[in-house]
Amino acid sequence: MSLAATVQVQQGGFRLDVELTVASAETLVVVGANGAGKTTLLRTIAGLLPIDEGTIAADGVVLDDGGRIAVIPEARSVGYVFQDQRLFPHLSALDNVAFGLRAGGSSAAESRARARSELDAFGVGDCAHRRPGDLSGGQAQRVALARTFVTRPKVLLLDEPFTAIDAMARPMVRAVAFARATAIGCVTVLVTHDVGDAPSPDTSIIELVDGRIARRGRVADFTQV
Amino acid sequence: MSRPVRRRSRVATGVAAIGFAFIILPLIGLLSQVAWSRLWHDLTTTEAAAALRLSLVCSLAAATLAFVVGVPLAWVLARFEFPGRSAVRALTMLPMVLPPVVGGVGLLYAFGRTGFVGARLDQWFGIHLTFSTAGVILAESFVALPFLVITVEAAFRGLDRDLEDAAATLGASRREVIRRVTLPVAGPAIAAGVALAWARALGEFGATITFAGNIQGRTRTVPLAVYLFLQSDPEVAIALSLVLVAVSVAVLTALRGRWLVR
Structure with a gap:
């Protein structure tokens, strides 16, 4: 499973314009300030927000090509862990x-x-x-x-998935999550404020600033400031 | 943080007491006239029992009808964008403020034997709604429906859309999302709407007597019986009134926490 996305979407005064690829079974870390477009990006990949232009494809299958949502969210095999959990009450x-x-x-x-x-x-x-x-x-x-x-999703979208977990339990939960992701073989997009959440220093990372990619690299590059 | 203690205004307290008394005095007046020892006897007279039975059947049927058509109406008003939506919503709420007797007149000229719908019902199916129990149910539904729609629509609007999104990403189809997330989460509000609609249907008078008439065992519901017996046998009228008060208090109690601030 791999993910390739060229996303252009306008929301009010905000414009998201991002191009990214994630290779099979890899993780991409997305960092950026609040309002930089991290959650908007995840919503487009999940199919919850249609893109205006571009293409989102998983394993070469087009999910959204800007004209319409080609594959509806429930058929995408995209797992989305929301920042505020959104458990069914x-x-x-x-x-x-x-x-x-x-x-x-x-x-x-x-x-x-x-x-x-x-x-x-x-x-x-x-x-x-x-x-x-x-x-x-x-x-x-x-x-x-x-x-x-x-649900063993093919694409896993994690929005600040460890923030609410206390420091004691965090390493264990992270370890379980990444081990499960590896076992499933899914592509993971991890939105976080803390690059320490990344599975390894070699993990790819992008920084969003005002809806655009300001920096690309490896997690290790971002920690050595 | 504590607020600074304010001196209570005697004027405000006094006026508030008058306001509360205004609500509570009629209730005391009613309770003071109840012949408690003969209550059971009064309620089981042929006429009273017939009215109670009819009211129960009609109000439950009206609440069911309001539920069946009201939940989809609330859904459309809450979720669909279409021109004239606010006008449709306003018209849906009209029976809440319309004098019920006017509603009854309207029902008569729509569903009555010569009404533009009623004439066809008569012609095609031989159905007559005026002076029938079905007519009572129709009149009660007319006045009760807005209470359900307004409650359920607010719930659908207030529902966290991210819950539905979460369900979709977990693979639930649109229909499953509605069935397994939207409706259960809105469930308490829907129940409250049904309870309100039922209570309103139970107390319906004006539209019923205008459209369905006042026939014992067929269209004479409890409110109509109260009005009639107040002249001939006030003790039975008071006993039946007490039943309606008890039901109102019960519904209010069931809806506490939703409407009443503790």
Whole structure:
């Protein structure tokens, strides 16, 4: 799985104009100030925001070519971990994680069994029967990660996925997330404020400034300032 | 942080007490007249029991009808952009402020035997809505529908769209998103809308008596019976009124937290 995107989109006074490629099973880190267009970029790749011009393609399959959304979000196999989690408030943590599997046609029993082991992998198995309103920010974030990973997406979009998790648990959650991404073989786009969240110093990174790529390189280049 | 303690204004407190008394005194007046020992007997007289049974059936049917057509209407008003949407919304809310008797007159000339819809219903299907139980349900739905639409539309508008986006990225189709996310998340508001519509339908008087008439066992609902018995047998009228008060209080209690600030 690889991702190639040339994205031009106008939103009010803001214009996003970005070209990027992510090779098979690789991660791209996206940094930039608030309002630089990081989340807008993720939304275009997920198909939640149509692009005005350009092309978004995964493995050569065009998802959006600027004229219309060619592949609707639910058919893209794109996993999106939102910055504010966006867990379904009416479902338990377990049913949140099982949601995507149920939507994909798995039986209730199988979905729940797989959801349970995914929650365990992220260290929140004991929260399975709690509603999102009863979870801490860090627990909710881990449930959100489990909910996305369990569907084994081909393209993984992570928007500040570790910010809400406390410093003690963060290395473990990061390690689990990147190990799962490697196992699935998905392309990962990681939006973060902290380059320390990157899986390795060799990971590709871009910096967005006002909707454009101001700098490209390796994570190591960005840490040696 | 604590606010500076303000001296209570005696004038404001006094006027507020008058305002509250204005609401509560009629209730006390009603309660003071209830013949408690004969309440059960009064409510089980043939006429009273018939009115209660009819009201229950009609109000539940009206609330169901309001639900079936009101939820899609609320959805369209909340989610679709189309010219004249604000006019459609305003007209949908009209029965809330329209005198019910005027609503009844309108229903008569639309669905009555000579009305432009009613004449065709008669001609094609032999259906007569005037002076029938179905007519009561129609009149009650007419006045109750806006209460449901306004409540549910607000819920659909306030719903976090990112939840629906999250469901879509997890592979849920548009239909599944509505069924498994939108409707359940809006569920409490929909239930509140149904409860309000039901309470309004139960108390309907003006449109019912104008459009459906006042026939015992067929169109004489509890409010009509209260009005009638107040002249012939006030004790039964008061007993039936008490039932309507109890239902209103129950609905208000069920909706606390949604409408009432603790």
